[in-house]
Amino acid sequence: MDMPRAVEWAELCDEAEVWSTLADAQCDRGFVVEGMNSYIKANNPTKYEKVIEACFKSGEHYEELINYLQMCRRLIKEQMVETELVYAFARTERLADLEDFINSPNLAKIQLVGDRCFDEKLYKAAKLLYINISNYGRLASTLVKLEDFHGAVEAARKANTTHTWKEVNHACIDFKEFRLAQIAGLHIIIQADELEELVQYYENRGHFEEVIQLLEAGLGLEQAHNGMFTTLGVLYSKYNVAKMMEHIKLYSSRINIPRLIRQAEYMHQWNELCYLYVLYEEFDNSIKVMIQHPIQSWSHTKFKDIVQKVATIENYYKSLQFYLEQHPLLVVDLLVVLTPRIDHSRVVMEMRKAQHLPLIKPYLHALQKTQEIGEELLTFFVENELKECFGACLYMCYDIIRPDVALELAWRFNIVDFAMPFLIQTFREYSTRISKLEDENQELKEIAQNEKK
Known part of the structure; x- marks a missing residue:
């Protein structure tokens, strides 16, 4: 076809049918703009699909497409026509026309066009479209792309979905808008399944103080x-x-x-x-930590409180050994709280082996105030051939040791010589007591006789 002559003929005839035929031929041969103009002159809206497809393939001519689609809209009511008209407004950045159109009654698929605009990075147009249909989730995503973080937070508040809050939060973090990131983050951390991922997002970017502040702010929430x-x-x-x-x-x-x-x-x-x-309530482990790392964790008061609650008896003696090595002057204080729980004979033996027996003299004094314990200690000494300790114990525990027990042990183990000072003192005390009783008895008799007279 000789296209210039065809155009001249159409202008000469100026009939709708001729213009339509010319338009078909022009579109088929890639003359998209000329074809649209011919369809407009023919007032022919029936080929809108063909025209839209041609513009889509070329990726251009949207200004001319607007004129064509506006003509079509005057003559027919088709959803595709109005949808593509909205998209054409967006592509040509005629945002005022776009806003006027979508705010008036129309058949356009606003959501579809909004998503197309978003995918093609036409964010300003997408913003208007999502506002029109109150799609606040997608609006928040769009505002993030436009770096309108205040608006994105408000849109996310209206959408109120975890996915949207996460998207806004991450964007605010990336742009160091930490105050806004915290607002979004507070809606995320209350979801237990999302917490770790959010914290990692902060940590991976080195924002340690900010994530701490976020969680501190979240502790007061009802959903914490x-x-x-x-x-x-x-x-x-x-x-x-x-x-x-x-x-x-x-x-x-x-x-x-x-x-x-x-x-x-x-x-x-x-x-x-x-x-x-x-x-x-793992008291044994707590004691082990203090023994192994005393500089950072040990305190005497704390140790005494905890050691009384341990379940493993052997830890009592490990504690005693620790005190002997690290805090020998506090050994007696430790033994006082352990008195009801430890084997006193073993304590004495351990101290003797370590050559620290004099160190626990106050502890032994405290033990000797009980007759049964004192006599058990005597038995331990003689059974272990600790003759000197036997004699010392008799001396220190004189008030609570029964003479017959001391004499029996001394006789059985052939150490009467070590018991002799105790026995001499005992006989002396008993003799003094008897003499005193006799004197008191004699005085009473004399008083009674005087009263009879």
């Missing part, structure tokens, strides 16, 4: 769960250990103690680990 308290404890352990102990004490009933035990052990935070073991 135990995972938040535990995770904050882990973050303190990693980045602000000075706050860890206070946090554990304040929220001991809300934290996952085993998880924090593993964290504190991994970070070598022995004082906190010791306290966590006590909370978990």
Whole structure:
């Protein structure tokens, strides 16, 4: 076809049928703009699908397409026509026309066009379209792309879905809008399944203080769960250990103690680990930590309180050995609290072996105030051939040892010489008491006789 002559003929005839025939030929041969103009002159809206497809393939000519589709819209009511008209407004950035069109009655698929615009990075147009249909989730995504983070937070508030909050939060973090990121983050951390992923997002980008502030702000929320308290404890352990102990004490009933035990052990935070073991009622482990890491975790008062609750008897003697090596002047104080729980004979034997028996003299004095214990101690000494200790015990425990028991043990084990000072003193005391009783009795008799006279 000779296209220029065909155009001249159509202009000469100026009939709709001729213009339509010319338009078909022009579109078929790739003359899309000329074809649309010919369809407009023919007032022919029937070939809109063909025209739209041709523009789509060429990726251009949307200004001319607007004119054509507006003509079509005047003559027919087709959803595709109005939908593509909206898209054409967006492609040509005629946003005022776009807004006027979508705010008036129409048949366009606004959601579909909005998604097309978003995918093609026509974010300003997509924003208008999502606002029109109140799709706040997609609106928030669009505003993030436009770096309108305040608007994105407000849109996310209206959408109120975890996915939207996460998207807004991540974008705010990436642009260091931490105040807005916290607003979004507070809606995420209350979801236990989302908490760890969010914390990792902050940590991977080095924003340690900001994620701590986020969780601190979240503890006061009505929806706060135990995972938040535990995770904050882990973050303190990693980045602000000075706050860890206070946090554990304040929220001991809300934290996952085993998880924090593993964290504190991994970070070598022995004082906190010791306290966590006590909370978990693993007193033996708490004592072991203080013995192995005394500089960071030991205190005498704390040790005494905990050692009374251990379940393994052997830990009593490990504690005693630890005190002998590290705090010998406090050994007696430790023995006082352990008195009802330990084998006193073993204590004496251990101290003698370590050549520290004089160190526990006050402890032995305290024990000797009980007759049964004192006599058991005598038996232990003679059975272990500790003759000097036998004699010393008789001297120190003179008030509570029965003479017959002392004499029997001395005779049975052939150590009467070591018991002799005790026996002499006993005989002397008994003799004095008898003499005193006789004198008192004589005085009473004399008083009675005088009264009879």
